[in-house]
Amino acid sequence: MGLPLLLVSIVLFLAQEHYAQSTMDTVSQGLEDFSLDLLQRVALSGEKYNHNFMISPFSVWSLLVLLYEGSGGETLNQLRKTLRINVDDKSLRSFYEARRQLLNTATSGVDVGSLLAIYTDKRFSIKRGYRDTIQNYKVQSHEVDFNAEDTVRRINDAIKSSTRGLIKGSVLQKDLQGANMFLLSSLYFKSQWKLPFNKTLTRYEPFYNEKGEVIGQVPMMVQEAKFAYVSNMKGLNAYVLELPYGAQETLSMIVLLPKRDVKVNDVANNLKTIGLRPILQKLAASKSSAPMDYVVEVEMPKIKTSSKLTLKTILIQMGIRDLFDARVANLNRMSLGLFASQVDHSTKIIVDEEGTTAAAVTEALLVNRAISPKFQMNRPFQYMIVDKATGLLLFAGQVRNPNED
Numbered sequence: 001m002g003l004p005l006l007l008v009s010i011v012l013f014l015a016q017e018h019y020a021q022s023t024m025d026t027v028s029q030g031l032e033d034f035s036l037d038l039l040q041r042v043a044l045s046g047e048k049y050n051h052n053f054m055i056s057p058f059s060v061w062s063l064l065v066l067l068y069e070g071s072g073g074e075t076l077n078q079l080r081k082t083l084r085i086n087v088d089d090k091s092l093r094s095f096y097e098a099r100r101q102l103l104n105t106a107t108s109g110v111d112v113g114s115l116l117a118i119y120t121d122k123r124f125s126i127k128r129g130y131r132d133t134i135q136n137y138k139v140q141s142h143e144v145d146f147n148a149e150d151t152v153r154r155i156n157d158a159i160k161s162s163t164r165g166l167i168k169g170s171v172l173q174k175d176l177q178g179a180n181m182f183l184l185s186s187l188y189f190k191s192q193w194k195l196p197f198n199k200t201l202t203r204y205e206p207f208y209n210e211k212g213e214v215i216g217q218v219p220m221m222v223q224e225a226k227f228a229y230v231s232n233m234k235g236l237n238a239y240v241l242e243l244p245y246g247a248q249e250t251l252s253m254i255v256l257l258p259k260r261d262v263k264v265n266d267v268a269n270n271l272k273t274i275g276l277r278p279i280l281q282k283l284a285a286s287k288s289s290a291p292m293d294y295v296v297e298v299e300m301p302k303i304k305t306s307s308k309l310t311l312k313t314i315l316i317q318m319g320i321r322d323l324f325d326a327r328v329a330n331l332n333r334m335s336l337g338l339f340a341s342q343v344d345h346s347t348k349i350i351v352d353e354e355g356t357t358a359a360a361v362t363e364a365l366l367v368n369r370a371i372s373p374k375f376q377m378n379r380p381f382q383y384m385i386v387d388k389a390t391g392l393l394l395f396a397g398q399v400r401n402p403n404e405d
Contacts, residue, residue: 023087023091023094023095024091024094024095024098026086026087027085027086027087027091027092027095028095028390028391028392029084030083030084030085030086031057031058031061031083031084031392031393032275032276032277032391032393033084033275034057034061034082034083034084035057035058035061035393035396036057036271036272036275036276036393037272037318038055038057038060038314038318039055039057039268039271039272039393039396040265040268040269040271040272041314041317041318042055042309042311042314043264043265043268043382043398044265044268045313045314046398047265050209050400050401051400051401051404052303052305052307052397052398052399052400052401052402052404053305053307053309053347053397053398054305054307054347054348054349054395054396054397055307055309055345055347055395055396055397056187056345056347056394056395056396057393057394057395057396058099058187058392058393058394059114059185059186059187059345060185060311060343060345061083062096062114062116062137062185063116063183063185063343064079064082064083064315064320065083065085065092065096065137066116066118066134066137066139066183067079067183067323067331067334067340068080068083068085069089069130069133069134069137069333069334070126070130070133070331070333070334070335070338071323071330071331071332071333071334072330072331072332072333073322073330073332074322074328074330075322075323075328075329075330075331076330078319078320078321078322078323079320079323081319082315082318082319082320093136093137096136096137097136097137097138099390099392100114100137100138102387102390102392110190110191110192110245110246110248110250110251111164111188111189111190111191112187112188112189112190112251112394113162113164113187113188114162114185114186114187114188115140115158115162115184115185115186115187116134116137116138116139116140116183116184116185116186117139117140117141117142117158117183117184117186118134118139118140118141118142118181118182118183118184119142119143119144119146119151119154119155119181119182119183119184120141120142120143120144120180120181120182121143121144121145121146121179121180121181122143122144122145124180124181124335125335126181126334126335127333127334127335129333130333130334130335140158142154146176146177146179146180146182149173151176152171152172152173152176155171155182155184156168156169156170156171158184158186159171159184159186162186162188163186163188164188164190167346167348170346178341180335180338181334181335181338187394189385189394189395191245191246191251192245192246193243193244193245194244194245194246194247194249195223195225195227195243195244197221197222197223197300197352198222198223201221201222201223202219202220202221202222202302203219203220203222204217204218204219204220205217205218205220205299205378206218206378207301207378207379207401207402207403208378208379209379209380209400209401210263210264210379210380215401215403216401216403218301218302218402218403219301219302219402220299220300220301220302220377220378221298221299221300221301221302221352222297222298222299222300223297223298224295224296224297224298225295225296225298226287226290226294226295226296227241227242227243227295227296227298227375228241228242228283228284228286228287228290229241229242229283229286229296229373229375230279230282230283230286231373233274233278233279233282235270235273235274236256236267236270236271236274236279237258237259237262237266237267237270238256238257238258238259238262238267238270238382239256239257239259239375240254240255240256240257240279240282240283241254241255241257241296241298241375242254242255242283242287243255243298243300249388250387250388250389251385251386251387251388251394252385252386252388253351253383253384253385253386254279254280254283254383254384254385254386255300255375255377255381255382255383256271256381256382256383256384257375257376257377257379257381258379258380258381263380264380264381264382264398264400267382268382268398271382276384276386276391276393277391280386280388280391284388296373296374296375297373297374297375298375298377299374299375299376299377299378300351300377301377301378301399301402302351302352302402303349303350303351303352303399303402304349304350304351305347305348305349305397305399305404306346306347306348307345307346307347307348307397308344308345308346308347309344309345309346309347310342310343310344310345311343311344311345312324312340312342312343315343323339323340324339324340324341325339326339347395347397349395349397377399380398380399380400381398381399382396382397382398382399383396383397383398383399384396
C-alpha cells in the first residue's frame with residue numbers, strides 16, 4: 001500500500017536568443033492551455049450549484065510541476081501530457097524561474113508574492129536528487145513531525161506570512177493525519193485599480209441570474225473611462241472589457257460578459273477553444289485605435305468570494321489518473337511508495353472601489369457621453385487576472401451572485 005501525499009494550494013487575492021524565446025513561448029502556451037482547460041472543467045462542475053468561484057491555475061500548475069519532477073513511468077507521462085509540458089526539464093525550470101521573479105515583485109500599486117514549500121516527516125526521507133532538483137523552484141523544504149501540534153502551527157505561520165497575514169489557521173491537525181509529505185503552493189496578489197471607482201457613485205442595483213430573474217440587490221460600482229473594450233470577438237459570444245491595475249498596466253482584470261441568452265459556461269467553453277492571446281491582442285488593438293474622447297460606461301458589482309475546491313476528480317478527468325492510485329502511482333524520483341490522496345485549492349477574492357488615490361483624475365473621467373458603450377455586469381460573468389506581457393493567467397473565476405460570500 002502506498003503512502004498518502006497531501007497537497008494544498010492556498011491562494012489569496014485582493015482587488016493585479018531565438019531558440020530560448022521559442023522555448024519559453026512553448027511552455028507559456030502549454031500553461032495557458034492547461035489553465036483554460038482547468039477553468040472550463042471547474043466551471044462545469046460547479047454550474048449545478050450556481051455558486052461563485054475563483055481558482056489560480058498557475059498555483060495548481062506549479063504544485064503539479066513539483067510532482068512531475070518527482071515522478072516516473074506512466075505517472076510522469078500523464079502529468080507531462082496534462083500539464084502540456086513540451087520541452088526538456090532544464091527549459092521548464094528556466095521558465096518557472098522567470099515567472100517566479102515576476103510573481104515576487106512590488107511595483108507601483110501592485111504587490112505579488114508566491115511560495116512553494118514541502119514538509120516531510122522526519123522519519124521519512126526524500127531522495128537527495130529530488131531535493132536538489134526542487135531548489136530550481138526555490139522550494140522551502142522542512143523536516144517535521146506530522147503528529148505534533150507545533151507542525152500545524154509552523155505550516156499556518158508560513159501561510160500567514162506568504163499571504164501578508166490575511167489567511168490564518170487554514171490547516172487543521174486532522175488535515176495532516178497519515179501524511180508523510182505535505183506540499184504547499186501559495187499565491188498572493190493585491191493591487192490598486194489604475195482608474196479607481198468613486199465610492200460616492202456606488203449604488204444598489206438588481207442582479208439577474210441566467211434565466212433573467214432578479215436574485216437580489218447588489219452594490220454596483222460605476223464609472224466612465226477610456227477602457228479597452230471588444231464587442232465582436234469572433235467565436236466568444238461575449239463582450240470583453242479590460243480593467244488595468246497599477247500605473248504600468250502590466251496586470252489587468254479581463255471581464256467576459258456573455259451576450260444576451262448566452263450562459264457563462266458557454267463562454268468558458270468558447271474561451272478554451274479561442275485561447276487568451278487573441279483576446280489580449282484584440283483588446284490592445286481596440287485601445288490603440290480608439291479616439292481620444294472614447295469612453296466606456298462600466299457598472300461592476302463589489303465582490304467578496306471565498307472558494308474551497310477539491311480538484312482530485314477534475315485532475316483525474318484531465319488525465320492525471322495514476323498519481324491518485326496507490327497501486328500504480330510512481331513518484332519514485334521523489335521517494336518510494338508515495339501517492340496523492342487529495343488536492344485541495346482554497347482562494348479568496350475581494351474587489352471594491354479602492355484604487356489609486358488620484359480622486360481628481362477619477363472625477364475628471366466621470367463625464368456624460370451620449371453614445372458611450374455600456375458594460376453592465378448585472379448578470380453572471382467570468383473574469384481573469386492576467387499578466388499581459390506573458391499571458392500568464394494568475395486567477396480566474398465566475399460571479400453568479402455578488403451577495404454570496
